[in-house]
Amino acid sequence: AQSVTQLGSHVSVSEGALVLLRCNYSSSVPPYLFWYVQYPNQGLQLLLKYTSAATLVKGINGFEAEFKKSETSFHLTKPSAHMSDAAEYFCAVSESIQGAQKLVFGQGTRLTINP
Amino acid sequence: SAVISQKPSRDICQRGTSLTIQCQVDSQVTMMFWYRQQPGQSLTLIATANQGSEATYESGFVIDKFPISRPNLTFSTLTVSNMSPEDSSIYLCSVGNLMTGTHIQYFGAGTRLSVL
Numbered sequence: 001a002q003s004v005t006q007l008g009s010h011v012s013v014s015e016g017a018l019v020l021l022r023c024n025y026s027s028s029v030p031p032y033l034f035w036y037v038q039y040p041n042q043g044l045q046l047l048l049k050y051t052s053a054a055t056l057v058k059g060i061n062g063f064e065a066e067f068k069k070s071e072t073s074f075h076l077t078k079p080s081a082h083m084s085d086a087a088e089y090f091c092a093v094s095e096s097i098q099g100a101q102k103l104v105f106g107q108g109t110r111l112t113i114n115p
Numbered sequence: 116s117a118v119i120s121q122k123p124s125r126d127i128c129q130r131g132t133s134l135t136i137q138c139q140v141d142s143q144v145t146m147m148f149w150y151r152q153q154p155g156q157s158l159t160l161i162a163t164a165n166q167g168s169e170a171t172y173e174s175g176f177v178i179d180k181f182p183i184s185r186p187n188l189t190f191s192t193l194t195v196s197n198m199s200p201e202d203s204s205i206y207l208c209s210v211g212n213l214m215t216g217t218h219i220q221y222f223g224a225g226t227r228l229s230v231l
Contacts, residue, residue, distance in 0.1 A: 032218040043207055044158075044222040046116075051217050090157060094218035101146065101211060101218045105157045 002027045002095045006106035014114045019063075019078040021109045023091035026072065032094035033074045034103070035065055039087045047089075050074060061085070086113045117142055117210050121223035128198055128230050135194045136226045138208030143188035146211040148220065149181070153204045161206075164191040198230045 007022040025031055033050040048059025055067045061084075065076045074091060091106040118141040128134050138147065147164040162170040162183055170183035185191040195202055205227050209220040 034219070036222075041227075043119075043121075043224040044209075046219065046221065049217065049219060096218075101220075102148075102160060102163070103158075103209075103218075103220055105159075107157045 002031065002093045002104050004091050004093050004104055004106035006089075006091050006109050008109055009107060010110045010112065012112040012114060013081050015083055016080050019076070019081045019085065019111065021076040021089050021091075021111065023065075023074045023076065023106060024072055025074060025091075025093045027093060027095070033065075033067065034092045034094070035059065035063070035074075035076050036090045036092060037061075037087050038090065038108075044090065047076070081111075081113050083113050083115065086111055117144060117221045119208060119210060119221060119223035121208050121226055123226055124224060125227040126229070128228065130199050130230055132198055133194055133196045134198065134228060135192050136206055136208070138191045138193070138223055140189045140210050144210040144212050145188070146220075147185060147191045148209045148211070149183060149191070149193045150207045150209065151204045152207060152225070158207065161193070164193075195228065198228075200230045203228055203230045 003026045005024045030052050035047040036044040037047050038044050047063050048057045050057050050067045058064045063078045067074050089109050092103045120139045122137045149161040150158040152158050160173050161176045162172040164170050164183050164185040166185045182194045205225045207225045208223040211220045
């Protein structure tokens with residue numbers, strides 16, 4: 001079974017600083033990888049996805065992620081943090097089991113932005 | 116992307132009672148899923164809702180506790196039965212479409228359940 005590990009349950013950065021949220025996955029086949037964001041009292045919103053096209057993926061709100069097969073990583077970055085980026089971020093991998101597609105989520109990283 | 120409506124958005128229930136959560140999508144989708152997010156934790160898949168047949172449950176979840184219906188391609192319900200305080204969680208509906216081949220799932224806003 002596939003799995004996802006997010007390093008750091010809490011990350012705190014200053015406004016304007018670089019945001020780096022780490023995600024490593026395990027998969028025996030080329031994966032589908034996703035980053036979702038959850039703002040307080042809301043559902044999950046898709047930030048970006050990797051589906052075996054370009055290894056550098058650009059998403060919404062200035063976020064991007066790079067797929068590195070050799071490192072089995074899919075880290076999320078943003079050059080300059082904004083106060084509105086404060087939220088919970090989830091990395092997920094999709095696996096197909098008997099024709100059904102399932103998402104397996106990491107434990108999440110809570111991002112705090114300091115003024 | 117799909118627009119997903121979940122009802123209710125939140126509820127406070129007494130132990131021993133049941134709550135049915137509805138998930139409505141604005142377009143036909145091939146896949147619908149139900150997740151649980153316990154306080155401060157990540158999402159765990161409860162089951163895949165299958166149109167016209169019994170849901171497929173993940174390990175640790177059973178139909179008697181979480182009966183699911185999916186009468187058509189745009190609607191599903193999840194019932195949390197005989198609730199206890201341990202059932203206090205956020206329950207989320209998601210949808211996907213096999214036709215796109217992208218494995219993307221879109222989520223509703225969730226139902227925040229507190230059991231007293």
